[in-house]
Amino acid sequence: MTDATNRFPLGEPSSGAASAGPPLAAVSAPPRVSASKMVADALREAIVNGTLAPGAPLRQDAVARHFAVSAIPVREALRQLESEGWAKVEMNKGATVAPLLPDEAREIYEIRAALESLAIACAIPAHDEATLREAQDLCEAARLEADSALYVSRNEAFHMSLYAPAKRPQLLELIETLHRRGERYLRVKLGLPEHKVVSDREHAALMRAVRRRDVATAQKLVAEHLLSTGELLYKLLSENNVDAPAASKRDGGKRAAKKPPRQST
Structure with missing residues (x-):
């Protein structure tokens, strides 16, 4: 078992030991939220904050006992997490927290670059003043967001607002x-604040191109923005052996201090 799992064993109630976040058992689902979504959300948060590290076992019976639910919602939650890239499920071995893989990170952003270039080309002719204003507001909200966990959702909201008028469901x-599958990787990048400044600057340039209805420039900018992120993540994960989004928090940034990553260009 990993240190993260020892620190917060899923099958047992918290014994008062320090943990990286609130006990998962304390997470209760609002009345209209399904049990499987509640379990998936809590496990996802535990993976993000480092309570459950890459490779940590996600034993179905232990998870069910911990949340006082049956096996069915746990299976559904694990399937959901697997589809989003948070968990790895193997036949006869069960589920574990998925590793962070440099090649996977780069590939996710390569695919996003292709799809989002297409989406923005379809969307720009359909944008009006209302949709442009909404996208601009979301761009500014992302720029001003200091909390990396909240920035991830604001970043996605901005990107999707650029493509929504395309009407390509x-x-x-x-x-x-792909945004969901790439969330863990984006959090690695956001662990180094200087990279957010670069992203914010690229978002602003992209927003200006969309406002000008300059399809070719917007496609070029969104592709460069995503491909450079993929390459940066590949370098961060390969060179620094980053194994969890919260690694820099747990070790006080010592790992990053040993070998600062090169700024992507």
Whole structure:
């Protein structure tokens, strides 16, 4: 078992030991939220904050006992997490927290670059003043957001607002799925604040191109923005052996201090 799992064993109530976040058992679902969504959300948060590290076991019976639910919602939650890239489920081995893989990170952003270039080309002719104003407001909200956890959702909201007028539901669904699969990787990048400044600057340039209805420039900017993020994550994960989004928090930033990553260009 990993240190993260030892620190917060899923099958047992918290014994008062320090943990990286509130006990998962304390997370209660609002009345209209399904048990499987409640379990998935809590496990996802535990993975994000480092309570459950890459490779930590997600034993179905232990998870069910911990949340006082049956096996069915746990299976549904694990399937959901697997589809989003948070968990790895193997036949006869069960589920574990998925590792952070440099090649996977780069590939996710390569695919996003292709799909989002198409989406923005379809969307720009359909934008009006209301949709442009909404996208601009979301761009500014992302720029001003200091909390990396909240920035992830604001970043996604901004990107999706650029593509929504395209009215391509299947294309947008694919892009949203890739956003979810890439969330853990984006959090690695956001652990180094200087990279957020670069992203904010690229968002602003992209927003200006969309306002000008300059399709070619917007496609070029969104592709460069995503491909450079993919390459940066590949370097961060390969060179620094980053194994969890919250690693820099747990070790006080010592790992990053040993070998600062190169700024992507």
